[in-house]
Amino acid sequence: MRITCPLCGDRDRREFYYYGDAVYADRPAEGAAPEAWDAYLHLRDNPAGETRDLWYHEMGCSAWIEVTRNTVTHAVLATRLLAERGQTGEGGPSGEGEPKPRRKGKPE
Amino acid sequence: MRYSGFRVLAEGLGGNKGWRPAWRDPEPKAEYDIVIIGGGGHGLSTAYYLAKNHGLTNIAVLEKGYLGGGNVGRNTTIVRANYFLPGNQEFYSHSLKLWEGLEADLNYNVMHSQRGLINLFHSDGQRDAFARRGNAMINQGDDAELLDREGVRRHLPYLDFEQTRFPIYGGLLHRRGGTARHDAVAWGYARGADRRGVDLIQNCEVTGIDIEGGRVTGVQTTRGAIRAKKVGIVVAGRSGQVAAMAGMRLPVESHILQAFVTEGLKPVIDHVVSFGMGHFYISQSDKGGLVFGGDLDFYASYAARGNLPMVEHVMEAGMTLMPMIGKAKVLRSWGGIMDMTPDGSPIIDRTHVDGLYIDCGWNYGGFKAVPASGWCMAHLMATGEPHAVARRFRLDRFATGHLLDEEGTGSQHNLH
Numbered sequence: 001m002r003i004t005c006p007l008c009g010d011r012d013r014r015e016f017y018y019y020g021d022a023v024y025a026d027r028p029a030e031g032a033a034p035e036a037w038d039a040y041l042h043l044r045d046n047p048a049g050e051t052r053d054l055w056y057h058e059m060g061c062s063a064w065i066e067v068t069r070n071t072v073t074h075a076v077l078a079t080r081l082l083a084e085r086g087q088t089g090e091g092g093p094s095g096e097g098e099p100k101p102r103r104k105g106k107p108e
Numbered sequence: 109m110r111y112s113g114f115r116v117l118a119e120g121l122g123g124n125k126g127w128r129p130a131w132r133d134p135e136p137k138a139e140y141d142i143v144i145i146g147g148g149g150h151g152l153s154t155a156y157y158l159a160k161n162h163g164l165t166n167i168a169v170l171e172k173g174y175l176g177g178g179n180v181g182r183n184t185t186i187v188r189a190n191y192f193l194p195g196n197q198e199f200y201s202h203s204l205k206l207w208e209g210l211e212a213d214l215n216y217n218v219m220h221s222q223r224g225l226i227n228l229f230h231s232d233g234q235r236d237a238f239a240r241r242g243n244a245m246i247n248q249g250d251d252a253e254l255l256d257r258e259g260v261r262r263h264l265p266y267l268d269f270e271q272t273r274f275p276i277y278g279g280l281l282h283r284r285g286g287t288a289r290h291d292a293v294a295w296g297y298a299r300g301a302d303r304r305g306v307d308l309i310q311n312c313e314v315t316g317i318d319i320e321g322g323r324v325t326g327v328q329t330t331r332g333a334i335r336a337k338k339v340g341i342v343v344a345g346r347s348g349q350v351a352a353m354a355g356m357r358l359p360v361e362s363h364i365l366q367a368f369v370t371e372g373l374k375p376v377i378d379h380v381v382s383f384g385m386g387h388f389y390i391s392q393s394d395k396g397g398l399v400f401g402g403d404l405d406f407y408a409s410y411a412a413r414g415n416l417p418m419v420e421h422v423m424e425a426g427m428t429l430m431p432m433i434g435k436a437k438v439l440r441s442w443g444g445i446m447d448m449t450p451d452g453s454p455i456i457d458r459t460h461v462d463g464l465y466i467d468c469g470w471n472y473g474g475f476k477a478v479p480a481s482g483w484c485m486a487h488l489m490a491t492g493e494p495h496a497v498a499r500r501f502r503l504d505r506f507a508t509g510h511l512l513d514e515e516g517t518g519s520q521h522n523l524h
């Protein structure tokens with residue numbers, strides 16, 4: 001799988017850290033109801049087909065990228081900077097709530 | 109037909125003309141008391157225990173492909189009871205006890221082999237964590253032994269103990285852990301359910317769930333509508349889509365996990381070895397193939413096949429741990445669709461629809477759970493109450509904060 005970083009161009013998937021569904025960019029307001037936090041953290045549409053998710057160009061320019069791709073074919077359909085998504089008024093990171101990559105080890 | 113040593117002998121002498129198919133291939137009826145969606149390990153064991161433990165036999169299992177074509181036939185077959193958290197512990201402990209009596213119960217050879225599982229550790233901190241886990245396992249009534257480096261060397265002399273990145277400090281040995289033949293588990297439960305009157309309907313995809321006045325009334329399928337008083341959703345990686353037919357949005361994201369097998373070799377690895385820091389684990393099948401795997405590909409996927417970076421990573425980890433396998437030729441690799449939850453633990457619960465139940469969220473550890481999951485799902489569907497050892501596998505635990513985060517990695521589906 002190759003992903004086109006809007007800043008760096010077409011790059012190997014290994015340069016990116018995968019965070020999860022693009023819903024992570026729509027962080028609820030601080031005083032939001034518990035249901036909103038449950039939906040944000042846990043519940044997923046989990047589509048077989050087109051989806052949007054968040055990738056971090058960890059070994060490149062460090063940009064957060066929203067990738068539109070197909071979960072059945074692995075085709076990458078579109079990419080844009082998460083920051084741009086915020087500017088279009090469709091919600092976006094609150095600034096302090098930017099997702100941070102984590103690592104762990106354990107098989108099976 | 110009962111299987112036995114005598115039967116094998118008699119059939120051998122008689123030219124093997126007496127063997128019969130292990131289960132029927134019935135047409136779906138218009139109505140059942142209970143419909144189970146999904147003919148994987150969990151769906152089949154649910155049907156089996158509904159019949160065996162609760163005397164309910166007017167049941168159909170609806171499978172969109174063939175029995176055992178999903179994850180139950182794609183996993184790397186590790187069976188263990190080495191969980192840490194109350195809630196998980198008693199469940200997997202119960203499951204291992206069922207495994208230990210499974211072949212006699214099913215009258216079927218599932219090749220359950222308690223060859224011992226060793227989880228390696230590589231630092232003082234990891235040793236402490238494994239000591240604590242081992243104590244928890246012993247308190248639960250299961251077995252655990254902490255091995256130092258020489259102890260590991262006695263069992264696994266072929267490991268590279270001096271590797272600079274992850275020198276081996278020791279391991280946690282779980283002697284009752286091991287493997288089983290995955291297909292045989294599906295077939296054994298299928299045959300057992302069929303013999304008790306359960307209809308196993310293959311090539312029958314559920315396309316809709318009928319609900320009237322908040323109660324489930326049946327399902328729509330590619331082989332017509334089927335009415336049912338109770339319906340169980342037991343579809344592993346496809347849980348999100350089937351639950352959506354009942355208007356549900358689940359705490360599940362589907363991810364791809366790959367595995368590999370080599371050509372058959374003479375016996376060389378007689379345990380299950382897990383190298384967590386390298387994302388690698390391995391055992392040897394009775395046919396001789398080295399069966400091994402690693403971690404998820406890490407991005408949401410329904411492709412049942414992975415990408416090359418994880419292939420390379422798993423091979424590297426294997427070579428780091430046991431350079432001797434470098435000349436073995438890989439025969440096949442494949443992937444399965446994993447139903448990942450945000451705390452890494454499963455769900456066995458009722459839903460907001462009366463008569464509709466769900467069993468899902470097995471992440472990549474659901475093979476060992478096949479007996480206990482079926483046992484508890486059957487209990488829930490028959491009695492309406494959760495079984496004692498599965499009472500924490502609630503669907504609403506994410507909303508209420510009663511998570512079972514075994515790995516302590518937080519609410520990110522792919523990190524469990």
Ligand SMILES: Cc1cc2nc3c(=O)[nH]c(=O)nc-3n(C[C@H](O)[C@H](O)[C@H](O)COP(=O)(O)OP(=O)(O)OC[C@H]3O[C@@H](n4cnc5c(N)ncnc54)[C@H](O)[C@@H]3O)c2cc1C
Binds near residue numbers: 171
């Ligand atoms: C590579 C790999 C390695 C693994 N290793 C281990 C291991 O070592 N130990 C361990 O404990 N676990 C392991 N697992 C996990 C384990 O295999 C799964 O958690 C478990 O098999 C899932 O439950 P199941 O058997 O019921 O799933 P499945 O066999 O996938 O059954 C679900 C069934 O539902 C059917 N279905 C889906 N949608 C519909 C529909 N609409 N209508 C009708 N039928 C439908 C599917 O066709 C499928 O047959 C591994 C998994 C993989 C992929």
Ligand SMILES: [Zn+2]
Binds near residue numbers: 006007060061062
């Ligand atoms: Zn970049």
